[in-house]
Amino acid sequence: MSLGQVTEAVAVARNIRMSPFKTRLVVDQIRGQSVEQALRILGLSRKYAAVSVRHTLKSAIANAENNFGMDVDQLVVSRAMVDGGAMIKRFQPRARGRANRILKPTCHITIAVSPRDWD
DSSP states (O other): OOOOOOOOOOOEEESSSSSSHHHHHHEEEHHHHHHHHHHHHHHHOOOHHHHHHHHHHHHHHHHHHHHHHGGOOOGGEEEEEEEOOOEEEEEOOGGGEEEEEEEOOOEEEEEEEOOOOOO
16 A cells, blocks of 8 residues: 555544434444445434434545545445534523533544455
8 A cells, every 4th residue: 555545534523412422322333334334224223313423424425435536335434433522511590599510412423434345
C-alpha cells in the first residue's frame, strides 16, 4: 500500500441529542456488515437512534463515492463507534425554592467504510 492510498472514508455526526448507551446498541448491529446490509438493518430498526446512525452511514458512503472514487457495492462498515458528548444541563424547580439538576446526554457518532478485502 502506498502512502497516498486512502483505505477508508469517515463520517462524523457530533452533538446528537441522545444517550450514547442507547446509540451504541444500534451501532453494534451494523459494525462489520456490508453497507447494503447495514442500511437494511437500520431501515427496519424501531430504535430512535437508528435515524441518526443511518444518516451518518449515508454520509460516509457519499464521502467514499464522491471524494475517493470507491465502488459503493464493495463497501463494508469497517469502524463504527459512539462517544459521549457534552452533557446539556437543565434545572427543574422543586419545592421550597430548590432546584434539581437534569443532565441531558449527547453523543458523537463516527462511522468509517472501506472496500471489502477479497484476500
